[in-house]
Amino acid sequence: MTLSAGERLARLRLARTDRVGPVAFRQLLQRFGSAEAAVDAWPRLTARAGAASPLCETDRVQAELEAGEAIGGRLLIVGDPDYPAALAAVDPPPPVLWGLGNATLLTARPCIAVVGARVASAGGLRIARGLAAQLGAAGWTVVSGLARGVDGAAHEGALETGTVAVLGGGVDDVYPPEHADLHRRLAQQGCVVSERPPGARAQAQDFPRRNRIISGLSRGVIVVEAELRSGSLITARLAAEQGREVFAVPGSPLDPRSRGTNDLIRNGAALCEGLEDVQRAFSTLRTLFEPQADSPDFQEPDDALIEQLAALLSPTPTPRDELARAVGAPAGAVAAALLELSLEGRATLLAGGLVSS
Known part of the structure; x- marks a missing residue:
């Protein structure tokens, strides 16, 4: 299904927001169902995080779109039918790509x-x-x-x-x-x-x-x-x-x-x-690339859980499931708390469900 113009713009805004890397981008889509919903929820999502990055302004991404159009570029956004399937299956895929040429x-x-x-x-x-x-x-x-x-x-x-x-x-x-x-x-x-x-x-x-x-x-x-x-x-x-x-x-x-x-x-x-x-x-070229399934049932975290998790993080990558066991909290609440910590710059979300400080 082709993304709407509004959803494409919202995905580009999220992708260009500081501290929203590919893992956080994917989790924002999973948590809110769409980039437009994530953009709408941004003030509430970052209310606890005084140091959270501001959402990328619409004017900035509009300027990027105009610059790309001026050189004949084409914007490919994950979720578009023409986004490469092999790349979409990477854990996690780059949210956006610019293409020039064919x-x-x-x-x-x-x-x-x-x-x-x-x-x-x-x-x-x-x-x-x-x-x-x-x-x-x-x-x-x-x-x-x-x-x-x-x-x-x-x-x-x-x-x-x-x-x-x-x-x-x-x-x-x-x-x-x-x-x-x-x-x-x-x-x-x-x-x-x-x-x-x-x-x-x-x-x-x-x-x-x-x-x-x-x-x-x-x-x-x-x-x-x-x-x-x-x-x-x-x-x-x-x-x-x-x-x-x-x-x-x-x-x-x-x-x-x-x-x-x-x-x-x-x-x-x-x-x-x-x-x-x-x-x-390669005896056959019928390789199937399946998107990575990593969609926790997000739950609203409280401040105490966020601070518990922040205290457990270190520069050594730790599995998210291990952190959930350590604090005795549901995986969905832990995933949501770690996402908020990443937007504050207090956690780094890595591929494979790993997290570091």
Whole structure:
């Protein structure tokens, strides 16, 4: 069912409100049934929290919508029928995405990611470009991060068949500068996506979230060259946590750029020397992505419960169910109290039902 214009606007307002991350966003929808109802309830919800973030103003999101329209962007909101099903099944999904270019590439064909070293060898670039071209010809949409090295080569290889670049900044944030022409061609022939507003410049904290979207869109992640401390290995780890297949191209033990990929294989990743290895792993493309079921029966918490839970939190992530047992309160009341603590900035809601201070 298509979201109404009012619900889309309300969801964007919630997504752009400080302290409303993907987990809090999902719980607000679960607690109130819709974003419009959550917006209406915001004054009451935050009445106890003197330090709670104000709700993002309508003027600010209207300006974002106008900026996106001006560059030809398309806003995809979780709950829309055209929001990618694979990403919607991630725990939790990004509330909103901007797309620039052919957004049907996100849903029309299965996606697979090709990522790797920024300072790649000539051989690594050749493998990434050739493998991406083979995957595209075989019916895959190739996803990568538009970074130097392997990412750029993967986009080049799949440009004719369909490729998606996920950015840390807004969809109009061209980085690195030498990829300006590739970015332009992707916006014309492929698709550029980001959860940041148009005009936003990438910050360091944006790249792990970008990597999570790369793996979340994809049914598998192929790593071509990566050192042991590499962002590509973060993407591979996220893919494994999301239940995606992880592939790694083996390399010489004498090359530091192969140590990460060789270690992935050592720890269970599928060896990938070409398209045949990918096809063997995916004997069928009828993968079903089911949204995560995490919908507690929210109950109104009291001040005493909120303070009890605040005292139990620490920087170490703790399961929400464990906190409920510790205070002897119903799970729904604990979930509501933790949501309010997160809006105050006194708790951080994490994927998998975990909470930290």
